[in-house]
Amino acid sequence: MWSELSIEKKEKYKLLITNFASLSRVFSQKSSESNDNDITPIINSKFQETAFQKAFDALSEDIANTSFDASIKLDNDKKYLIGIKSFGYTTGYQKIAQFKSDSAYDDWSTLLSNIKMNVKNLEHNEANKLNKDLYKNLATKVANLRNARIASSKAQIKGFNGAGVNIDSIYHVLMPFKNKNQPQILVGQISYLPIDINHIKIIKNEKNNRHPQNFEFTDGQHNYRYTSSDSQLLMDFKNKEIVLETWDINYHDDPFYFFENLHLFNILQGNKTASIQIKSNDTTIIDSVCWMIPNKLGKLEESSGYNAFDGSTKLGKEDRKVSITQIQTKYKNKISTQELDFTVNQLKSILLKDWRGKSKIKERKELRTNLITFIRQIKNKELLEDIENLVFRSSTEMYIPIPDSKQFHTQKPNFFGKDIGTFLSDGKTLALPTTTERKFKLEFIPSGNVIEAYINQEAGKSIQSITNQDILGKWILWEVFQLKERELLTLDKLNDIGINGIRLTKFKDETRGIGLEFIWIDEENPPQDAIGWVAKNKKDA
Template sequence: MWNELNDEKKEQYKRYILGFASLTECFKQKKDESQTTIPMVHSKYQEKAFQRAFDATCEDVGNTSYDASLIQQVSNDSEIRYLIGIKTFQYKLGESFQKIAQFKKNHGDWIDRLEQIRKSENLKERRDLQKSIAEDVSRLRNLRIDSSRENLKGFNFDPKDSIKEVYHILSPLFDEKEGPIIKVGEKNLEKIDIQKIEILEEEKQKVENFIFSDGKNVYKFTSADSQLWMKFKDIQEMTGIIDWSVQYVEDPFKVFETLGSKKDDQVIESHSWRIGKNGKIERYSGFNAFNAVSSKNPKQLEKKLLKLKEKYRGKIDDSFFDRLDRDVKMGNSEKERPKKEEERNRILENVEQIGNADFLRDVRKLICRDPNEMYIGIPKAKKFHKLYPDFFVPDLGNKIITGADKKNRKKQSFRIVFEPSKDIIEAYLTQDSGKAVESVARQTDLGEWILRKVFQLKEYEVLTHERLDELGINGIRVQKYKGSNSIHLHFIWIDDDHLPDDYWG
């Protein structure tokens, strides 16, 4: 990746890093007058410096394998999209484990097995249990990688372009001859080959912590907070790029005396919220709008059912049509929805067993909505539009037009830029109090990408908190940038114990 990046931006990034590292003497923990201080680079600063220097997008989702993404033009008609894990750790001869993911929300999935491992005195039994946990953790990590790839690809991905995953690494050290140095390297970021997982060893004092390999890389699972670590070898055995010499500032505190604070004026307005309503994911609306009852009225459904009977007369047993008839006549109230969903699922299971693909397709059209139907919900929309009337469309919040009247779509429409792919779609506000964001051309345009790709759901698979925990995504951030009327949308992770400053909920 490094060789493909713009030279001026690389120099800017180098200045950011060396500027921070030059202040290392400020952070000494003990009085030490020797000149063997190892340069300090704070990991969060490194991420921000990289993002700023290369115009990279922050991968602001929970415990993701990536910290940034960027799109690099390599020719007039092709580009490389990079997903980047940013690491900084002290240079050591040999190997070093570094945390690459955390699955705290999924800890309950294997807590019983961890307890069995603790109690078992049988090595083979422990190995089998450890391997099953390693496979589960690896599946979740691979799922997050797939989701992140699709998020970066967006919905207009050109087959000529490519996606690459890489670790970008800074490794500080003090060299006896060269003095303070930061080594720059990179390493491929790969999915775990689940079929080739082997347990290598376990900790003697805590057997539920163990090391495993997939033949390409070595990993460590630690039961506390369900963390996954990977072994990084000596940086010289990676793709070593360059050494940066660090010059320490003689009196770093004088630098701070001249510094003031200034807000980043690129983002002029930002709001984030949890996916779902009041902490719960709606089962029949929002991202699961496809799971609601058919949008056709009962009389329309009855007419279509009669046509279906006629089409398949003699081919399909009448008992199936009796069940379809009962489903069509069932009520659509909130209380009746779960019963209707259960009946609908039973009907589809029975139809699938018949093995007639055309009949299955026609039945789905009759009793189901489009599998890609969804919308992005705005919590407390009425209050949001009153407080921020100009966010989506100037002054729209003061005169929000409700409903999906096609005549009003243009007045309520705006451009959404999806980060990090930079794909753009025309969207508009609709439903009561402007509580929903839908794509203008087809309501299903968003679903084809978000449900299938970002959330990695199969058709008619309902989005749940469990899936969001697996992906490390549970929120949305919408932002406006200076000089632009577009709305930039990010899928993010929101920590309930540390809500972001722009939280709306």
């Protein structure tokens, strides 16, 4: 990637970073650091990210658990997802992911306990032999989660219109180096790859007797280390092998004087203070909201929203009877009489009985699951497809639910467009009667894909696609959320991929419509634009 970026933009980035690092004396705290040769150049990670975005016109990526920090689209339509890192040139393994919530609900703790007990109670060679398989089992679990997060992130930047779009991922690294003759920052780059599960090999480590739950493994591409106490995955960045450029740092003679007089810059510039409004109308944000995808109990509705496909068929009762008769006729001579009788009786029970109430709906779903299991055992692909189409909705049916939608629309009736969020006197029915009147452009960030969407259902609780429902369902459910067909979206799955929230962005440029991106929200410290149940945890700004 680095070689593909323009020289002009790289020089701008270099200037931003080296100028910041030239002030490193200000951050020197040790009395022993009496001269420049004792001071390591300072790189602030947040400044590094924003400097990278500014210099290369990169988009920020708010995908916390994958460490993708930015994305770049090159002139040839090639896109890069970038993990931005900074660490000392002489340091070792670096953190690249964390899996606390995943290790809590899965059987990771059992594996780790068995590893520890083997080391404690068995001879060294025997313990190593038994633990090798346990380590590999755990490494595979880590790899599956890591890979799902990477795949989800790539799907988001690729978008649902991404056929032919080339997506690559890379780590961009800045490594400060306290050279005895000249302080430096070394620029490095290394591939950001999914873990090759088929080539995982545990690296023997004789020091593991003290902390046997920590181990190292390789996939032939990179070396990794897993630490159990905080469930972190670290990677060997091979610091000395990845250097592409070396930047000399010349420390400012009196950095404190610089900070003392920084206010004079504003006077010289006519008191023009920094503001996000400096951006062009195309990117200026005038409003935004975000919310948690699961409810306050950590649950997702089973038959609505992202799991709308799990609801019962929309066919009327008479049409259901006709469909059952058609199944009976079509497969009369294709499966046994016993198999057909059982299938028809189950269909009549599932489709024709009254299943009102949560407990009854649960019972109906259990019957449906049992029927599908039975049909799979018959091993008739056409029959399975017909039955699934009859007892389920489309496997890609979904909508994006808005939490506390009535309150949201009441407070922001024009967020999606003029009067789209207004209601009739009953306070539930949307005032604008037609889909056309309630439609707006929905832009998926960072892919830039745009669809026509509209607000629908009681109290305007859903965002739905007008023309791309099937495409949108496949992309969000199967690629962004990494679900299998007809797999329910759950809190565990959201934790797996590192997504638990949505942000909607309203731009000053009305031609852009509304931006949507999938994000990670810290429940204990949610963003100031959070709505829904998590908004109660917001700290005072």
